[in-house]
Amino acid sequence: MDSYLVVITSAQEDKFIREHLLRKATSDQYWIGANDVLAEGHFRWMSKTPPEDVTYINWYSGEPNNDGGKGNCVVLGTVQGFFWNDIVCTIDAGFICEQN
Template structure:
């Protein structure tokens, strides 16, 4: 599987007529966890620190952050403005982590069916 930065992944999805995956409910979150890969999701606070938005511009309302995320690197890792799903949290649902957008990860694109 190809790995690249959040911006690259976001643009790749757009080029395919899709978006980086937007998680709308717990069922979708649980499905993505079953893939058992660390992957970018379409969530960032690039525009305004601490204001997490999906790539379609909608604000984050339901979150699945692993504790104690998002921590913006805890002051030791530089800015962490993009979100990933990780598999190191024991909680079966809370699996998000904020990480530097220049990290290279897998990604998942999705299209919305009308």
């Protein structure tokens, strides 16, 4: 479908996505395109080619915490009010995509 996991680059874009999810969420967590798989603590937008550094962030309090050494991927989660959380990359979650 020529789309990829969303890349959030500003507070305005992040707020728009969170407000939409608060009204229409059907999942507890949603994947976005950031992870630190290549270098711990260095989050990149892997859905971009080439990958780009994450420059805007909106972590939940205490995040990123590496989720016991396994939290390399980023979700927006309902428990956190759709703020960012790093978790294990293999969990079952919804996803937010965008197109060029």
